[in-house]
Amino acid sequence: DYLGDEDLTQETRDLISSLPREKGWLVSQMYQFQGRWHTQALLQGLMECQKRFEAKDSDIILVTNPKSGTTWLKALVFALINRHKFPVSSGDHPLLVTNPHLLVPFLEGVYYESPDFDFSKLSFPRLMNTHIPLLSLPETVKSSSCKIVYCCRNPKDMFVSLWHFGKKLAPEETADYPIEKAVEAFCQGKFIGGPFWDHVLEYWYASLENPNKVLFVTYEELKKQTGDTIKRIAEFLGCGSIGEEEVSGIVKLCSFESLSSLEVNREGKLPNGMETKAFFRKGDVGGWGDTLSESLAEKIDRTIEEKFQGSGLIF
Numbered sequence: 301d302y303l304g305d306e307d308l309t310q311e312t313r314d315l316i317s318s319l320p321r322e323k324g325w326l327v328s329q330m331y332q333f334q335g336r337w338h339t340q341a342l343l344q345g346l347m348e349c350q351k352r353f354e355a356k357d358s359d360i361i362l363v364t365n366p367k368s369g370t371t372w373l374k375a376l377v378f379a380l381i382n383r384h385k386f387p388v389s390s391g392d393h394p395l396l397v398t399n400p401h402l403l404v405p406f407l408e409g410v411y412y413e414s415p416d417f418d419f420s421k422l423s424f425p426r427l428m429n430t431h432i433p434l435l436s437l438p439e440t441v442k443s444s445s446c447k448i449v450y451c452c453r454n455p456k457d458m459f460v461s462l463w464h465f466g467k468k469l470a471p472e473e474t475a476d477y478p479i480e481k482a483v484e485a486f487c488q489g490k491f492i493g494g495p496f497w498d499h500v501l502e503y504w505y506a507s508l509e510n511p512n513k514v515l516f517v518t519y520e521e522l523k524k525q526t527g528d529t530i531k532r533i534a535e536f537l538g539c540g541s542i543g544e545e546e547v548s549g550i551v552k553l554c555s556f557e558s559l560s561s562l563e564v565n566r567e568g569k570l571p572n573g574m575e576t577k578a579f580f581r582k583g584d585v586g587g588w589g590d591t592l593s594e595s596l597a598e599k600i601d602r603t604i605e606e607k608f609q610g611s612g613l614i615f
């Protein structure tokens with residue numbers, strides 16, 4: 301589940317011994333590498349990925365902060381780019397029997413779990429996802445013409461989603477941790493994968509500077525206008541023409557209701573032991589009110605204002 305330290309190489313142990321560390325919510329230690337806080341396992345995956353991953357021009361890389369719509373985006377883009385091979389209306393579509401995380405490899409997760417995984421065996425165009433910050437991406441991702449689709453989510457909803465996910469994943473470790481402290485750490489940026497704000501802003505500015513390389517979408521717009529956002533992604537990826545029927549087929553196949561009710565997503569497990577149902581909770585926009593008090597919400601709002609002011613990003 302990427303929280304432990306059982307499978308660390310000596311190289312990682314040596315490196316992390318020199319890095320700034322913090323005790324984090326959910327993880328006993330987080331390490332600061334290239335300005336960001338990582339768990340030990342994902343840091344090892346990230347370093348392997350930096351060393352080994354060779355991007356191809358046709359690659360598609362989906363980037364998110366955790367709990368920002370990764371599972372959904374994986375399903376949508378998988379269905380989109382494979383719509384000729386796997387017609388969305390067919391009764392035997394891979395998404396009906398396979399969890400999206402098993403159809404789209406998670407770069408730093410795979411490099412942690414199976415460093416020798418052969419990415420050249422994936423069919424083209426290769427579709428992968430990552431949480432790696434822009435500045436830490438492998439060099440060839442930046443130098444090649446591969447495409448990045450970034451999905452961001454309202455910070456309060458994302459925080460609340462992660463809060464519940466963490467409780468499911470590690471009930472004992474998280475039981476006594478006060479939410480006030482977690483919100484404080486989130487706002488300060490000393491949070492798994494954080495600072496959240498920098499992660500979002502870097503990809504946001506990259507999408508403005510280089511719109512052919514990075515497409516920025518939000519969970520909220522995916523919710524409100526799923527079909528139009530799929531068309532925007534299709535155009536960005538150069539997917540060719542796509543019919544209205546195909547678009548609505550993808551929307552339906554990948555909807556929260558449809559994916560979360562499939563047996564593979566209700567009862568399944570990923571190879572690392574995570575239950576697939578943990579990736580489907582409510583799927584709402586603005587549902588944070590059932591978990592965050594008014595004052596905690598205000599605290600996050602103030603940070604949103606402070607960090608995103610002048611960027612053009614509005615939540």
Ligand code: A3P
Nearest residue numbers: 367368369370371372461555556580581582583
């Ligand atoms: P909630 O916890 O708010 O319900 P990630 O995939 O990045 O881990 O994000 C998980 C969040 O996306 C969860 O949010 C989950 O319910 C939601 N989600 C998963 N599949 C979805 C889908 N098909 N449509 C909309 N939201 C989805």
